[in-house]
Amino acid sequence: MAYQITIRNTGHRFTAEQGQTVLQAALAADLVLPYGCRDGACGSCKGRLVEGQFDYGSYSQKALSDQDKGNGYALFCQGKPLSDIVIEAREVRKAGDIQVRTLPARVHRIERPCDDVAILYLKLPANERLQFIPGQYLDILLRDGARRSFSMGNAPHDEEFVQLHVRHVPGGSFTDHVFGKMKERDILRLEAPLGTFYLREESAKPIVFVASGTGFAPIKSIIESAFRKASGRPMTLYWGGRRPRDLYMNEIPVHWATEHPGLRYVPVISEALPEDAWTGRTGLVHRAVMEDFPDLSGHQVYACGVPVMVDAARRDFTALCGLPEEDFFCDSFTTAADKAAGG
Ligand SMILES: Cc1cc2nc3c(=O)[nH]c(=O)nc-3n(C[C@H](O)[C@H](O)[C@H](O)COP(=O)(O)OP(=O)(O)OC[C@H]3O[C@@H](n4cnc5c(N)ncnc54)[C@H](O)[C@@H]3O)c2cc1C
Ligand code: FES
Incomplete structure (x- = not known):
């Protein structure tokens, strides 16, 4: 049985075939809702279920707590309609012509x-x-x-x-x-x-990138493309690791910062040993951002890497630094262990 899904905040309507999740049905209709892991582990696809019957699927409590659920939220990568439903999604985009x-x-x-x-x-x-x-x-x-x-x-x-x-x-x-x-x-x-972790080019706000470990990979891709397009938006990159060697391509952002006045690079190390002779910033990478940007209300933040960093950045930047929730974008590098945690 097919059900109709209406996105209340944008007016889009599409149909979910039997057994399709909301996200699968949206993508089949060439509409892109925010998503990351597609596994019920990261929370990127969280949105509101306004009306209708719903199978919430299987997910981790970290991605959708009972309190979230009580407040009307659901994970669209897992949830399937059991009747016609009305939802609210944080962002809806047309798929464009890049095919999966x-x-x-x-x-x-x-x-x-x-x-x-x-x-x-x-x-x-x-x-x-x-x-x-x-x-x-x-x-x-x-x-x-x-x-x-x-x-x-x-x-x-x-x-x-x-x-x-x-x-x-x-x-x-x-x-x-x-x-x-x-x-x-x-x-x-x-x-x-x-995935939907990409630069929102329609915004002119200055950008703060926060990476932990291999979370540098997609940010490298975004920054190299932004240079090529000469986007002109001021960019600050924070890259965190436990030891200096965890910043495994440190020479690349160091070079960017010398070549491109629009980019500032701040490497941050949390567990340096004496033999590292580290003289730069120390502590948790998202805390370094908060020290430098106590007011993030006029910025966009793109955070990527281990879930513990991404979750802390989202929580603290929005609660303590005035970052609007809709200006926080992330890919959380979840694994099977995150899905299993409290699932
Ligand atoms: C959108 C996205 C983008 C990503 N991009 C990157 C990237 O660019 N670079 C990068 O390094 N990583 C990235 N990741 C993370 C990466 O996908 C995982 O690290 C990878 O899938 C791990 O695969 P694996 O087979 O080695 O581990 P898995 O076999 O999936 O196991 C992962 C961990 O979970 C444990 N585990 C397995 N099953 C269970 C279970 N049932 N219960 C409890 N514990 C279990 C394992 O022992 C292990 O410690 C990304 C993740 C996402 C969601
Ligand atoms: S995309 Fe749904 S929880 Fe990650």
Whole structure:
């Protein structure tokens, strides 16, 4: 049985076929609602269920608490209508002409800039190119039907290789493979492009980027594209890691900051050891932002990396620094463990 979904705040209407989530139905109708993990773990797709019967699906309490649910919220990547429904979504966009495709890719080169990060350079078949909006991610499709998400670290114009920055999650089946048996010339299957973590170009507000660890990858893609477009919006990048070596491409933003007066770069280290001889900023990366920007009310923030950082940034920037919720954009690098936590 098909049900009609109405988005109250925009007037869009579309149909969900039997068993489709709200997000799947919207995408099938060429409408993009905000989303990240599509796994009930990150909370990016949270919106209001205004009217109708609903199957909330399976999700983590961190992404949707009982209190959220009591206040009328639902996760649209998991929830399925059981009647015609009316919802409110934070943002609705037309899909545009970039199609999500499945492609093979060959592992051309693997670099290991530090112990727990691998940079994969993937080569697509001749005459194929990956169209995407800077900041988006792809899914690696595994043989058992599982998928693993990684953000493109190259800008779309830098198209010779698709670059992925992969952090090793000990005990994780795919990243254990990347750090163990994966070798150059291996073939992967990809689905791309995915996600809504990209620059809102219609805004002129100054931008604060906050990355932790490999959360640098999509931000690198966004910033390199912004330079190419000469966007002119002032940008400040905070990149956090435990030790200086966690900022595995530090020379790149250092170079950007010398070449581009519109970009300021602040590396932040939380657990430096004496042998690191670290003299820069210390502490949690989102706290460094708050020290420098006690008032974020006129900014847009793009945060990416481990869920604990992204969640703290969203909570503290909106509650303590006056950042409007609609000016906070993120990709939270959730794993199976986050979905399982309190699910
Ligand atoms: C939109 C998005 C973009 C991302 N982009 C990047 C990126 O650019 N770079 C990057 O490094 N990461 C990125 N990530 C995170 C990345 O997808 C994960 O780190 C990756 O999927 C881990 O895969 P894995 O197979 O190694 O681990 P998994 O096998 O998925 O396991 C992850 C962890 O969970 C544990 N675990 C597995 N199953 C369970 C269970 N049922 N209960 C409890 N614990 C369990 C494992 O032991 C392990 O510690 C992104 C994530 C998202 C959602
Ligand atoms: S996209 Fe729905 S919880 Fe992550």
